[in-house]
Every structure is written in C-alpha cells, then in structure tokens.
Amino acid sequence: MAKRGYHHGNLAQALVDAALKLIEVKGPTGFTLSEAAKQAGVTPAAVYRHFEGREDLIAEAALQGYRIFADLMEHAYQSGQPSALASFEATGRAYLAFARRHPGHYVAMFESGISVNRTPELAMESRRAFEVLEKAASALSEHIPPEKRPPPQMVSSHIWAMSHGVVELFARGSPGTKAPFPPEDLLESGIGVYLRGLGLIPPDS
Amino acid sequence: MAKRGYHHGNLAQALVDAALKLIEVKGPTGFTLSEAAKQAGVTPAAVYRHFEGREDLIAEAALQGYRIFADLMEHAYQSGQPSALASFEATGRAYLAFARRHPGHYVAMFESGISVNRTPELAMESRRAFEVLEKAASALSEHIPPEKRPPPQMVSSHIWAMSHGVVELFARGSPGTKAPFPPEDLLESGIGVYLRGLGLIPPDS
DNA sequence: TGTACATCAGTGAACGCGCGTTCACTGATGTAC
C-alpha cells in the first residue's frame, strides 16, 4: 500500500477498497469509476490496467464480500458444534454481524444489481455461503419428527429472508425508518420465536 | 389520457406511470427524467410544468404507492375481522400481494432512496400503512398470556422483515437467485411457523 | 354565436457536467549479461 512514487504498489486492492467505501457511503448508485480512481489517487484510465471496467470492479468487490461472508458463516457454524441448535443460531447472528461490519460488501453483493452468475467464481462463493445455512437448517430438522418436518431449504429460506429484511429495514440508516429495537435483538428474538414454532425450543423458555 | 394534439390532457399522471414502468423494468437506477418524458411522448422540459424535478417525480410515484399499499392493508385487515389471527395473516398476504402486483411502486417506495420524511404527506401515508400491521399485531398479542407476550411493535417488525426479505430475495427476478419455493408459500409457511412460536396456533395443526 | 384576449402547457435549443472509455505516451521497475 506504500506509495512508491510513480507506481502505486497495490492499486487493484486500493481501487476495490475505494469502491467499497463509496458504495457504503453513497449507495450502489453513488459509486462511479472515476470517483473511485480519484479516491485511490489515480487517473480513471489507470483502472483499466486492473479491471475490465466499472462492472468488473464492483464484481470484484462483491466477490471479496462473498468470500468473507462464507468464511464467517462457516466459522459460526463450527463454533456451535456439536449442537445443531447452537450452530443454527450462530449462523443467523453471523449474517447480521457481517452486514453491520461490512456494509460496503453487503450492498455490493445484494443491492448493486450484479448477478451472482456473472462468473463461476462468484457463483461458487455465494453457494458456499448459503450452503452453510442450508446445512445448519438440515441438521436442525433432524430433531423434528419427520411427519411435521418442513423441507430444510424452506427453513433456511425463512431465516435468510428474515435476516435480510432486518438488515434492509432496521440495520441500515434506512431513509426515515427509525428502528424500534436494536437490529440484533430483533433478529435474535425473531429467530427465537420461529424456532419455538418449529418445536425446537420449549414453549415457555 | 386521450391525446388532444398539443396539450396532453393528463401529463402529470402519464409521467408517473412512465416512471413506474421504467423503475419496474430497469430498477431505481435505470430511471431517468428524460426517458420518462420520452415515454410519455413529451419533451423533458415539459416535466417541469408538473414536478419540481426528478426527485419530485419519484416521490409522487412513491406517494401513490403508499396510498395503494395502505388501502390494501386496511382492507385486508378488515377482511379478517373479527378474528385477530385471520386479520393478521391477511395483512401479511396483502404485503406480498402488493409487492407482486405493483413492483414499480414497491421499488419506488423501498429502493429508490427517497426518504419517507420528504413530505408530511409521504410520512403520513407510510405511517398509515404500518399502523395497520401494528394494530394487527397488537390485537393478536391479546391472545398471548401477558408474561410471555412480546411487544406488539416487535411482532409487527418481525413480520415486516420477513415479508420484505421474501420480496427482495425470492419474489423479484433477483439476479442469479432462483426461488426454491413460490414466494407466497414461503411467506405463508414462514408466518405460520412464527405464529406457532407465539403459541397462537396449535403445535400440531 | 362570434370575437378578443389572458392563461396555460407544451416546444426546442442550449448549457454545463460528470460519466465511462480509448489512445498514444512515458516514467519507473526489474532482469540479463
């Protein structure tokens, strides 16, 4: 990162970092290639030495986000072992923690409009992340009597939806929406009620 | 709407409609004032006879969306009366139905970046919509023993989050995300599990 | 019913702007000998 005069040293990553900062601050719309270049102390043309163009730069930011996200989810899953319930709850918390700690990445991944099928690598990393959630849901399902057991993919979809909804509506400075509760509490309690509904937590705990 | 030569007749609404169509098709980013004007068969400058500018046009589209949304929610709430449970479930379904039937409005309201506090009218209509959800949650809470009753606003936040998450992740042609289940089923079942978790539906139904 | 005129709702040309992208270039770096 040390600037050595003419050559930058690590421009590619500096551009990604600048892009992430811009996306975080000004939204996916506010990001421009020129501004990111300026932020990195470089001419817009220099970007083309490292990326194919604007879209490609966002895609790289998203890819790095999915990598961090998947790692975080996997780590959270492991941390709850061998309890299926603890693992599941940990991944839910990890989702929100990621969104809060890496808002630029989160927006690049979910709101920038880039398709996860843009490159095989991107598709792979996003699958890796969500497979953790599905695996956690699957293990959890084992504790439900088969006749009233919903498909694990449905369970993971529910949790994903609630997590994403909490992030979008309450965790960000969403315009004009004041959060009635801390997002962490909201997600925690929401998942709690949900798990109780699955019969996995005693009704009066 | 009939075009009477020089004068348009109902240009303001035609512009809103064009904006909604554009937002629906090309996302909140894809919308431009010029394009909307062209769509309506009019010069960009003509827009300024009816709106203060680009933002004002989006705000009007969002306002109309909140009006429809609030009406729909209120109607759904009424339709479930006098059962608190039926009312609650109906409002959840109405949320998703609105998002599907009015995708342009939905995006203008929740993804265009316009603040709900932009005008008092906008703030009022959005409050009206979400107060229905809170009222439904409140009535529902009456059926829960006080000592294990969560704050109604928390319950409505949970449902709002899950609804919004389902819409964003599974109901739209979200890039690269294939829906594992129909969004309607996903939301219905998710709310079902949640209500069971609140003890409002018998565990084995 | 017919005419004069004020009001209204458009036009079309022009603006300044920042954007993404291209191109020939050049200064810095690193390697072969």
Add this chain to the structure above:
DNA sequence: TGTACATCAGTGAACGCGCGTTCACTGATGTAC
C-alpha cells in the same frame, strides 16, 4: 557492480453521451363580453 533494455503501470488529453435543468418562445384552450 554497472549498463542496456524489455516490460509494466501509470498519465493526460480527448471522445461521445445522456443527463437534469433553464429559458424565451408559441400554439392551444377556455372565458368574458
């Protein structure tokens, strides 16, 4: 260790574009008499 040279990673000027917005204008509409 020193020099020649290929490669690399930047520059800076230029482009065409569509954007939002402004302005003086003009044709259409509707009303008073």
